Amino acid sequence: MKSLASKEADTIILAMGNDAIVRGGLEAGIGYFSTYPGTPASEIGEGFASLRSVFPHLHTEFSVNEHVAAHGAQGASWAQVRSMTAMKHVGMNVAAEVLHFAGYTGVGAGFVIVIGSDPGATSSTSEQDDRWYSLHTHLPVLEPASIQEAKDFTVQAFDLSERYNLPVILNAPSKLCHNIGSLRLGSLPERFPAHGTFHRNPTRYVNLFAGSVANHRRALESVGKLSEDIPSLAVNRILPGAGPVGFISSSINYLSLIEALSLLGLQEAPMLKIGMSYPLNRNQVLSFIRSLQRVYIVEDLEGFLEFQIKGMLYDTDTRVPIIGKEIFPDYGELDVDSITALLADELKRELPAQMKRSRSLAEKLTTDIPPRQGSFCIGCPHRSTLYAIVKATERNVIFAGDIGCYTLSCLPPFRAFDWVTCMNCGVGIAQGMLQKLDGDAVLAYVGDSTLFHSGLPNLINAVEQHANLVLVILDNKWVAMTGHQPTPTTAQTVTGEPCKPIDLRGLLRSIGITFIRTINPHNIKASIVAIKDALRAGEGVRVIIADQECALQQERRGKLTPSTSEVYYQIDPERCQKCNECYVEYGCPAIRKVEQETDFYYYIEEVACTRCGACHDLCLNSAIVRTEIRRMTG
C-alpha cells in the first residue's frame, strides 16, 4: 500500500482522519510540529514521528504540555517556518493563554492549530466545544467534514494563515479523527525548510500596553477582511435543492445529516455546508436563509453556528424561523440515528420501517445484557499498584484521582478513585481539601507524563503548604493511554534513540520531599508494606514511585530480544482454594475460569500471560506455581 509519505499525487490511500491532517501538513511543507498527546488527536504526532526518517528537516516533538507545544509552534512560525501544533479539546484550556496572544501578534509563516474535539466524551473527561474560544482569540476555525477535507483544509489553513496573518484552527471531532477511509493525495513540495530566520518586529511581537491594543485592533480587522472574502475562498458551499425548509451544518454532522434526510425521504432539501465556522460571512448566510421559510441548524454541543447566525438575523431584522438547539441536544454526540429520530419527530415524517423494527427489538432484547467495561492490560503494572493500594489502605483513605491509564481504577474490581476532572486534579484538589479536613488520610495518584504536564506546581504548593498526603507516582515511562509517546522519564527520544531520562528522585528531593520509596509494583507484598509505611509516616508529602515500564512496551521489545530462559506460571488445582483473590480481586484477564458440569476451575492462559509474577506473589495458598526452564546457550 502507498504510504502517507508517497510522492505520487492523485494516488488513493487508506487513511485515518488524523493521517489526512498529517498529509496536509506535509503537502503544506511544514518544518515544525509539536503536540502533547491526547485522544482523539494523538495519532497526528505519531504520524509525524513515524515519518522523521523520510523528512529529516521536520522537527517533531512530544512537548510536556499544550502550552509549551503551542509556544514552540509559534516560535517556529515567527522564524518563518510553517508550523503546526495538535491537541485534544481540553488541551486548548492549557494552550489558551498562548493562543489568546497569537491572534494579536500574527504569524511569521503559516501557523495551524489542530484541535481533536470529543462530543460524547468517548475518550475524555469533558466535551467542551473549543469553537467558542474563537469569539475572543479571533482565530479562524475550519471544520472538515470528511477525511479528504481533513487533508485539503489543512493545506488551505496554511495559506489562509499567511494571507490574513492569523493562526488558523482546524477542529476535527473524534468521529472524524478516527474515521478511516479513502484519501486522494495531493503533491508534496520539492523542498522542506531546514532553517528559518527571525525578523525583529517590535510593533507586533512586543505586545505591550498601547501596542497590544493596536494588535487587538489589527486582529479584528484581519478577521473582518477574512469574513468578507469567504465567498471567494470556497470553504463553504450551498447544495441547491427544493422545498421551503433548509439545513445548515458543518463538520461530519453534514454527512450524517444528508444520510438522515435521505432515510426520511427528504434528500432534495437545500443545504448550506459550513467549512469555516468562524468567521462567517453575513451575506452568504442570509441570502441562503432568505430563500427559505424555515431553517434547521445541525451541530454538536452548545450551538456555536446558531449563536452567530441568530445574531445576524437580529442585526438585519430578518424573520425566518431558525431551529437548532430547540430540538438537537446541546450535550452528547449527534449521529445519523439521533438526527433521523429528532427530525422525524419534528417534521412529522415516518422512520424507515426497518429502523423502527430494529430499534424496538433492541429495546426489548438488548438492554438487560451485562456491560463490558475496560480493565488494565495483562501484565499492567497499574493493576499491581492498585491491588497493593487497596490492600494497604483497605479503602480507608480519600483517593485523589487523576488522568491516565490508572483512571481505570474507578472501575471494578478496584473502585479506588474519588474524583477525576482535569490534568493534575489529584494533588491539586487534595492539597486544598487537606487544609480543611480533620486528619483524614489522602492518597493521590499521578502518572509520569501527567506529573510533568502540569503537576510540578501543584506538588510544590502541596509541599509549601505542608499538605499531609501520600502521592503514588505511577511511573510507566510512557504516555501509555494515547499510544506510547515518550515522556521525560522515557529512556529514548521520539526517533527511538537512547537518551538519559530525567532524574525523578533528584527532582522530588530538590523541592523538599524527603520520604521517597521506589517499588516494583509486581512485588505485591513489598509494595503493600511500602504503602503502609508511607501512610504511617504521617507528615508532609510522602512519595511512592511505582517504577515499572508499561507492559505493552516491554512486550514489544521482548519479542526482539529472546530471553535465555522460559518461565511459566500455572495454577495447581490441588492447592487452589478458589478464593478468587487472583481472578476477581486482582482481576488479571489472563486468569480464566472453566465451568464444568458440577464444578469449575481456574487456569492461566499461557499465550496471554506476560510472566509479571504478581499473581504468584499474591496467592494466599501458594497455589500459583512458577516453573523456569533454562535454555541451553552457546
Place this chain on the structure above:
Amino acid sequence: MIKYDILITGIGGQGVISLGTVLKLAAIHEGFTVIGAERRGGAQREGVVTSNVRYRGPDKGETLDERAMATSGLIPVAGADMMIAMEPLEALRHAQYLNENSVVIVNDFPLMPVSVKIGEHDYPDRTVIYSRLREFTEHIYPFDIDNLSRERFNSLRQVNTISLGIASALGELPVSEKSLLLIIKEEFPDFATNRRAFQLGRETAQKA
C-alpha cells in the same frame, strides 16, 4: 451503486481493527470508496471495540452526486448488511444495527466481562443470545472460530483470517476473494498459513 455496510464488533485485543483494515484496503485495491469509524471505548483492554466498514461507489457507467456518496463514519440503526462479531455477547449488544436481511457471523467463544467476573451480572446463555439475534434476522451463523484456529494451527493468530474467509463465503461482499487474499498477503506475516486459514474459513462457511 455499490452500497454495503459491515459492522465488526468485539473486545480490545481481538483484532477488530485489523479485520476492518483488510476489508477497507481491499476496496482501495478495487478502486471504490470506503469509509468507517473505529470506536475503542475508553479503555485499553477488555473494552468494547467496533469498526465500521462502509463501501460506496458507482456501478459501471453510473455517476453519483455528492448526496448519494455522503457517508458518515457510523452505520445507522438497521443499516448493517453484515456483522462480524468476535464474541457472542458483542453481537447482541450491537443487534440494533441489524435488519431482516443482515448476515451475522459470530465467533462462538464467550469472554466474560469484568461485570460477570465480579458477580454483578450473569452472562446470558448462548442459546438465549442466538434466539434473540434470530428475532432480528434469520441469517445467524455461529462458529467457534477460536477453537478452529487452535485445532488447526495451534494458535489464535489465524482467527482473523478464518473470519475473513467465512465472511467472503457468506456475504455478498463487493470486494473479491482475490483482493482479500492479496491484502492479507501484504498485511499479515506467513501468507502460506493465512491462505490455508482463509480457505478453512470458506470451507467452514460452505458447510453451514
